[in-house]
Amino acid sequence: MRKLALCAVAATALLAGCNQPAPAPELTVQQLMAKQVQPNAQIYWDAVQYINDETGNHDVLPQTDADWERVRQSAVTMGDHGKLLATPAYAEGRGKDWTEFANGLVQVAALAETAAKEKNPDKVFEVSGTIYNVCSACHQAYPPKEGPGAAKADANAAAKPAA
Numbered sequence: 001m002r003k004l005a006l007c008a009v010a011a012t013a014l015l016a017g018c019n020q021p022a023p024a025p026e027l028t029v030q031q032l033m034a035k036q037v038q039p040n041a042q043i044y045w046d047a048v049q050y051i052n053d054e055t056g057n058h059d060v061l062p063q064t065d066a067d068w069e070r071v072r073q074s075a076v077t078m079g080d081h082g083k084l085l086a087t088p089a090y091a092e093g094r095g096k097d098w099t100e101f102a103n104g105l106v107q108v109a110a111l112a113e114t115a116a117k118e119k120n121p122d123k124v125f126e127v128s129g130t131i132y133n134v135c136s137a138c139h140q141a142y143p144p145k146e147g148p149g150a151a152k153a154d155a156n157a158a159a160k161p162a163a
Helices: 002-018 029-047 065-085 096-117 121-141 148-159
Strands: 049-053 056-060
Touching: 029 065, 029 096, 029 121, 065 096, 096 121
Parallel strands: none
Antiparallel strands: 049 056
């Protein structure tokens, strides 16, 4: 009988914990983007470049296994951040599309990791564009409140007539 009572108390406590709000994240969305997501995306974007300037054509490619590992790790980290953005701590209060955007980042990060593992510059270059598109789509729906995109978002909001 005593075991049954303990189990009932434990189950009640466990269920009560399920209804608790998500804990506040350590970083705001803007801080996470600025300090984590953007720098890792930039590593990936900068890894493979085809430059044509007044001095000629220049290919920028990872040269060593360590370079390729840095590119791969940046993709893994972006995927981890996508998963984090999909958690209730970040998704709560936002539309269903927020989670879809976050999951899109997870999916494209997996493609990015594969391209880097294969050490395939053409695939890395191609996936870089897809990462950019996923990020841009989210920023269209959820304009940045701080940083370089904020002024544009504020201008767009000011231009909209009041409802």
